[in-house]
Amino acid sequence: MLRLPKFEVRTPESLDAALALLAEFGPDARVIAGGTDLVPNMKHELVTPRIVVSLARIPELRGVGDAGAGWLRLGAMTSLADVAADARVRAQAPALAQAAGLVAGPQLRTMGTLGGNVLLDTRCQWYNQTYFWREALGFCLKKDGTLCHVVEGGSKCVAAASNDTAPALMTLRAELVFVGPQGRRVTPIDDLWLADGAANKKCASDELLVEVRLPPTGPGHRGAYGKLRERASIDFPLLGVATRIELDARGTITDADVVLTALQARPVRVKRAAELLLGVRAEGDAFLAAARAVADQAHRQAHPMPNIPGDAEWRRAMVPVYVRRTLEAAARGAGPVHAV
Numbered sequence: 001m002l003r004l005p006k007f008e009v010r011t012p013e014s015l016d017a018a019l020a021l022l023a024e025f026g027p028d029a030r031v032i033a034g035g036t037d038l039v040p041n042m043k044h045e046l047v048t049p050r051i052v053v054s055l056a057r058i059p060e061l062r063g064v065g066d067a068g069a070g071w072l073r074l075g076a077m078t079s080l081a082d083v084a085a086d087a088r089v090r091a092q093a094p095a096l097a098q099a100a101g102l103v104a105g106p107q108l109r110t111m112g113t114l115g116g117n118v119l120l121d122t123r124c125q126w127y128n129q130t131y132f133w134r135e136a137l138g139f140c141l142k143k144d145g146t147l148c149h150v151v152e153g154g155s156k157c158v159a160a161a162s163n164d165t166a167p168a169l170m171t172l173r174a175e176l177v178f179v180g181p182q183g184r185r186v187t188p189i190d191d192l193w194l195a196d197g198a199a200n201k202k203c204a205s206d207e208l209l210v211e212v213r214l215p216p217t218g219p220g221h222r223g224a225y226g227k228l229r230e231r232a233s234i235d236f237p238l239l240g241v242a243t244r245i246e247l248d249a250r251g252t253i254t255d256a257d258v259v260l261t262a263l264q265a266r267p268v269r270v271k272r273a274a275e276l277l278l279g280v281r282a283e284g285d286a287f288l289a290a291a292r293a294v295a296d297q298a299h300r301q302a303h304p305m306p307n308i309p310g311d312a313e314w315r316r317a318m319v320p321v322y323v324r325r326t327l328e329a330a331a332r333g334a335g336p337v338h339a340v
Contacts, residue, residue, distance in 0.1 A: 002043040002044070005045065005048045007042070007048075007052050008051050009032075010051055010053050011056065012053065012054075012057065013058060015060070015179055018208060019206070022053060022208075026205075026206075028051055029051040030052055032054050032055070033055055033077055033112075033113040033115055034079070034113045036112040037112075037116065045130075045131040055208070056077070061076050061115075063082075064082070064086045064088055071214060071215055071216060072093070073211050074089070074114055074212045075211055076118075076209045076210050077115060079109065079110055080109040080117060081100075081110045083100040083114050084097050092214060093223065094335065095171060095225045095242050095244060095335075096172060096214070096225075098223075098225040099165045099168040100114065100165055108234075114212060119201060119203070119209060120162060122157070122198075122200050123308060124158070124308065125306075126150065126307075137149065140157075141157045142159055150306055150307045151305070156196055157198035159197030159265060160262050160265065161200060161265055161267055162262050162308070163261065163267075164237060166261055167242035168223070168242040168259075169212065169214075170189055170267055171243065172215070172223070173188065173190075174212055174213060175187065176188075176189055176209060177210050177213065180206055180207035189212075194266065195264070217246075220247035221244070222244070222282070222333055223330055223335075224242075224326045224327075225336045226240070226243075226322040226325055226326035226336060228315070228318050228338070230309070238310040238315050239260065239304075239318055241261075241319075241326045241337070242259045243258050243326045244256060245331060251282055253282055255278070256277040256294075258294060258323060258326075258327070260298065260319070263304050263315075263319075268301070270294060270298045270301060273294050288328075291331075292324055294324075294327060295320035295323040298323045299316065299323075302316055302319045303316065304316050
């Protein structure tokens with residue numbers, strides 16, 4: 001049985017109080033939202049905070065609301081189940097609703113939060129193990145060691161970004177609102193990432209993600225999310241594909257975007273996706289050919305590593321399959337795409 005290390009829980013009832021605790025305890029404190037990732041990591045002794053700061057009693061961090069000018073505001077503590085079920089999210093950001101609805105299983109989606117998924121720590125089959133397992137292997141670059149077991153002689157951690165909602169939010173051009181000692185700051189989600197599995201996000205430990213903002217989408221917006229995993233009921237993604245296409249009144253594509261996750265330390269945008277789809281009607285043989293061209297581009301660009309379970313070559317072979325299927329689902333206004 002894996003036991004939790006000793007720690008103290010603080011439950012502030014305001015953002016100011018939460019920030020004061022983070023400032024007071026510094027590296028000894030960790031924030032907990034739903035706890036679906038932090039608690040297992042604490043049992044594995046990947047993190048051993050002395051103080052755990054719960055955000056559960058801060059009401060302004062929950063819920064979906066109007067942010068003005070057609071924008072949606074999603075509180076960082078809004079559960080993934082609520083994001084997936086919200087009618088406004090499903091209408092304005094279908095890829096996000098689908099991605100949130102495919103995270104883990106229903107119990108974990110009820111506890112897990114949107115903010116927690118956006119800020120999910122990177123994962124690696126050599127890192128997400130018990131202390132005794134990691135000790136027997138000599139630890140790794142990400143925690144307590146100096147060797148990378150994925151890339152021999154590697155000097156940078158290549159643990160994979162595995163957050164399902166991140167690629168969907170990138171296709172939507174979402175903005176993130178952080179609050180910290182210097183006040184509030186707003187950053188495009190594209191600017192959040194670093195190509196380093198040990199610390200792949202540009203945010204400080206004394207900052208809190210408080211909300212996600214979605215820009216307005218028009219009547220021609222279509223989006224879908226595809227997820228590859230061995231057990232469709234609960235697993236982290238072996239590959240995640242978010243797609244977005246924008247159609248004019250005639251059904252012709254005016255803009256598009258495709259973003260992949262679970263391949264590298266940060267989500268990866270497929271190059272030339274918009275260029276290859278632009279001006280094509282979202283139906284018929286011409287669209288299928290354009291979707292295959294984007295899929296081929298994704299296959300050339302994607303090079304999975306053996307950093308998460310699942311054969312890396314098989315995962316790469318699935319990239320064009322899932323990109324094509326997810327683009328087709330978006331065009332039909334359908335989805336999500338996943339194995340059952």
